[in-house]
Amino acid sequence: MPKPNIIAALLYMVVFAASVHAQQLRLSPVLQSNMVVQQNQPFKVWGNAPTGTIISIQADWMPAPVSVAADAGSRFLGIIPVPAARKGDFSKHRLTISGGGEKQVLDNLLIGETWICSGQSNMQFKLHETLDSASELPAAAYPQIRLFNAGLNFSNEPLDSIKGTWQECSPATARTFSAVGYHFGRELLAALDVPVGLVFTGIGASAAQAYVPREVLAADTLLNRVYLQPYLDSPKSKEKIDGGFTFEKVTRPFLLYNAVINPFINLSVKGFIWYQGESNRGERESYTRLTQAMIQSWRERFGQGSLPFYYVQVAPFWYDKDDATLADYAFFREAQEHVSKLGNTGMVVTMDVGESRDLHPKNKKPIGVRLAKTALNRTYGNLHIAYRGPEFDYVEYGNKDVKVHFRPETVLKGLETNNAKTPEHFFVAGADRKFYPATAKIEGNTIVLVTPKVKRPVAVRYAFTNFPVTNLQNKEGLPALPFRSDDWPETTPAK
Structure with missing residues (x-):
């Protein structure tokens, strides 16, 4: 009769062998029950299995399975078709992956639209922390x-x-999810009437260079000089990298791309929304180029064409400098605006919902709604949905006043203020380049400015200081974009 310790050893070997066997077929952790499968485009199913294992992939909407073999690196990737989502159809689906005598089943799947939400703390800002959380949270049952x-x-x-x-949206799960992301998704759901999947992958205080692949930074002379090489030349680059948070580590180049973006590159998505910038606020041209390089690299890695990328311009903030004439943050916002020169991008303005003394404004709902309006118009073709606030076109200098014109398509229904007061934060300068506050009034689709202190105006600026909370908008309720008519160089150093 075998001794007890031999029996125990044999039992251990059996259990160990069973556990090893149970782990032979593994799906990517991105693929789970409860997820939204991107509609109307090929969907990748990937994971690990022993080399040569034939993997069968069968969705309940497919007439026959797709089979692929695990490669020499014990990886497999199959591509399956996905039908178009139908309005009002929230049917639950099943995906079965089998191979080597094992099977994994993903249940409670929906077919709809999936978006990635990323950036720093204002995108991470949780729904329960917002201005209207008392009313929004109990209603977040979707x-x-x-x-x-x-x-x-x-x-x-x-x-x-x-x-x-992956979790169903409920008051409990939405509580700690991105408020901007949640409101974006809810608006899409209401307008499109199809399921919506939202992935938040980002972290507070992070810098844009952290989300850009190393080789992309290395290939661009400017980005290599400003971001990559200083890091590689520093002792920090020699440290062992772990998963722990520090305010310094989230600014290091490429580390976040590798860890929180790259795992998703096989996921079929509709597009990206992005709220970031505060950590790069001292930069100008390099930030514009960096963000455009990031967008292009994400599009290339995801391999799904020129995916839409909609982003948020940073809100007004004083940075502990109570000087209403400072404009360094305005020049950074201008650098953000230039990002949208890249195709299939769009910027959302926050000048009216910022809080000049709070870096994390709590009124996040309008931001998510504006991102959704941008997507609904630009991506989903709902051209009747306005998504742009008044944008500067040109200026006329008269003998006694100055008339500011806006791009006609951004003021189709006219101008107004959100508080019934006169428009604020207009400034006019003469040839001496000294700006003085101007009295503004709305005349039709234009703004007329009067400034007794400037006899011969040559330049106009609107909301082009660090922390102006604005009131000018079009009659669709979308705020005017900050602007300057001049191209004068920034005279104060960026802080």
Whole structure:
């Protein structure tokens, strides 16, 4: 009769063998029950299995399975068709992946639209922290919306795995999800009447260079000089990288791309929304180029064409300098605006919903709604939905006044203020380049300015200082974009 310790050893070997066997077929952690499968485009199913294993992929909407073999690196990737979503159809679906005598089943899947939400703290800002959370949270019961909060990580090399769980949107799960992302998704759901999947993958205080692949930074002379090489030349680049948060580590080049963006590149998505900039506020041309390079690199890595990228301009903030004439943050916002020169991008303005003494304004709903309006018009073709506030066109200098014209398509229904007061934060300068406040009034689709202190005006600026909270908007309720008519160089150093 075998001794007890031999029996225990045999039992351990059996259990160990079973556990090893159970792990032979593994799906990417991005693919889970409860997720939204991107409609009307090929959908990748990927994971790991022993080399040569034939993997069968069968969705309940497919007449026959797709089969692929695991490669020499024990990886597999199959591509399956996905039908177009139908309005009002929230049917639950099943996806079965089998191979080597094992099977994994993903249940409670919906077919709809999936968007990635990323950036720093104002995108991470949770729904329960917002101005209207007392009314919004109890109403956040939308099982047609699915949420994925990606776990924070850092890596020197691109990763395939990520922590996080797909969950139905409920007051409990929406509570700690991105408020901007939630409101964006809810607006899409209301307008499109199809399921919406939202992935938040970002972290507060992060800099844009952290989300750009190393080789992309290295290939651009400016980006290499400003961002990559200083890091590679520093002792920080020699440290062992772990997953722990520090305010310094989230500004290092490429680490966040590797750890929180790269794991998603096989995921079929509709597009990206982005709210970031505060950590790069001292930069100008390099930030514009950096963000455009980031967008282009994401599009290339995801391999789904020129995916739409809609982003948020930073809100007014004083940065502990109570001088209403300072404009360094305005010049940074201008650098953000220039990002939209890249195709299939769009910027949302926040000048009217900022809080000059709070870096994290709590009124996030309008931001999510404006991002959604941009997507609904630009991506989904709902051209009747206005998404742009008044944008500067040109200026006329008269003998006694100055008339500001806006692009006609941004003031189709006219101008107004959100508080019934006169428009604020207009400034006029003469040849001496000294700006003085101007009295403004609305005349039709124009703004007429009067400034007794400037006899021969040559330049106009609107909301082009660090922390103006504005009131000018079009009659669709969208705020005017800050602008300057001059091209004078910034005279004060960026802080």
